Amino acid sequence: MDRLETRELVYFAAVAEELHFSRAAENLGITQPVLSRAIARLERRMGVRLLNRTSRRVELTDAGRTFRDECRRLLRRLDVAVRRTQRSADTPRFVVAVRPGTGSGLLSELLRQYSGPAPELIFTHDRAGAVRDGLADAALVCVGSEDLTGLSGIEVGEELPVALLPGDHHLAGRAEVAVVDLQGEPGYRAHCPEVGLDEIMDRVALGRLVTVVGSAVADRLPSDVAAVPVTDLPPTTLAFCWSRGTRNQSLSALADTLAAGNTGEHPGNAAFRTGDAAGRQAVLSTPPDRLAQVRPDGPR
Numbered sequence: 133m134d135r136l137e138t139r140e141l142v143y144f145a146a147v148a149e150e151l152h153f154s155r156a157a158e159n160l161g162i163t164q165p166v167l168s169r170a171i172a173r174l175e176r177r178m179g180v181r182l183l184n185r186t187s188r189r190v191e192l193t194d195a196g197r198t199f200r201d202e203c204r205r206l207l208r209r210l211d212v213a214v215r216r217t218q219r220s221a222d223t224p225r226f227v228v229a230v231r232p233g234t235g236s237g238l239l240s241e242l243l244r245q246y247s248g249p250a251p252e253l254i255f256t257h258d259r260a261g262a263v264r265d266g267l268a269d270a271a272l273v274c275v276g277s278e279d280l281t282g283l284s285g286i287e288v289g290e291e292l293p294v295a296l297l298p299g300d301h302h303l304a305g306r307a308e309v310a311v312v313d314l315q316g317e318p319g320y321r322a323h324c325p326e327v328g329l330d331e332i333m334d335r336v337a338l339g340r341l342v343t344v345v346g347s348a349v350a351d352r353l354p355s356d357v358a359a360v361p362v363t364d365l366p367p368t369t370l371a372f373c374w375s376r377g378t379r380n381q382s383l384s385a386l387a388d389t390l391a392a393g394n395t396g397e398h399p400g401n402a403a404f405r406t407g408d409a410a411g412r413q414a415v416l417s418t419p420p421d422r423l424a425q426v427r428p429d430g431p432r
């Protein structure tokens with residue numbers, strides 16, 4: 133069988149998403165008969181039935197579900213290849229993905245130890261995804277709470293958990309709280325909403341939200357929001373990570389700085405704890421719960 137064309141993958145992915153030929157054709161900007169013929173030709177070429185069709189519905193076969201997943205993966209990888217190729221043709225850039233309010237003080241300290249050109253920062257809730265998709269060269273991630281498949285890196289510190297409370301809340305004056313103290317409070321959410329830090333602070337100040345975040349937010353608290361340490365939750369391990377095989381001179385230089393253990397202690401020791409270089413080295417496992425210290429490939 134001749135190699136499939138990208139167009140065929142796109143066509144099938146559209147049908148598999150919609151399970152409706154007319155809607156898929158409209159999304160693709162082609163006519164329904166053209167799409168139907170293309171899918172029928174694809175099935176003949178592959179020698180398998182991908183779809184079960186009736187006058188009322190379209191269903192994926194087992195083979196169709198497998199091919200749908202493979203198409204998604206291949207098309208995503210193609211998009212990544214295009215973005216990385218485009219970036220390599222431009223003036224070299226060093227882009228780091230960070231989450232609003234997570235590890236900002238520690239990141240500043242890390243970059244102060246780094247003598248290379250200042251990186252560009254993009255703010256996103258999917259930092260690991262930004263690296264895998266070629267939108268960023270590296271990311272500051274939370275180990276254990278993000279999918280780090282395909283990434284390497286180095287642990288750089290720990291961020292302690294704090295509860296965000298309205299300034300006049302009856303728990304706001306405490307030196308510390310436990311999760312059980314928070315669970316019965318109006319607006320309590322065990323997982324912080326995936327919104328910007330400013331919106332989180334506004335919700336807390338208005339009494340609409342009580343939640344636990346990393347202690348990096350302590351430097352950005354408005355006067356009507358309090359941050360109280362949570363004693364029965366573990367600290368969050370922060371790691372600086374990148375895609376395996378990345379070729380970026382600035383990233384390599386920063387990785388060398390981190391591996392040398394030159395990050396030191398963050399000035400706000402109550403907010404961050406950094407270990408020695410040996411303590412930050414861990415072997416990558418699958419699924420990864422720690423990041424291996426692996427230097428990126430040489431200059432791009």
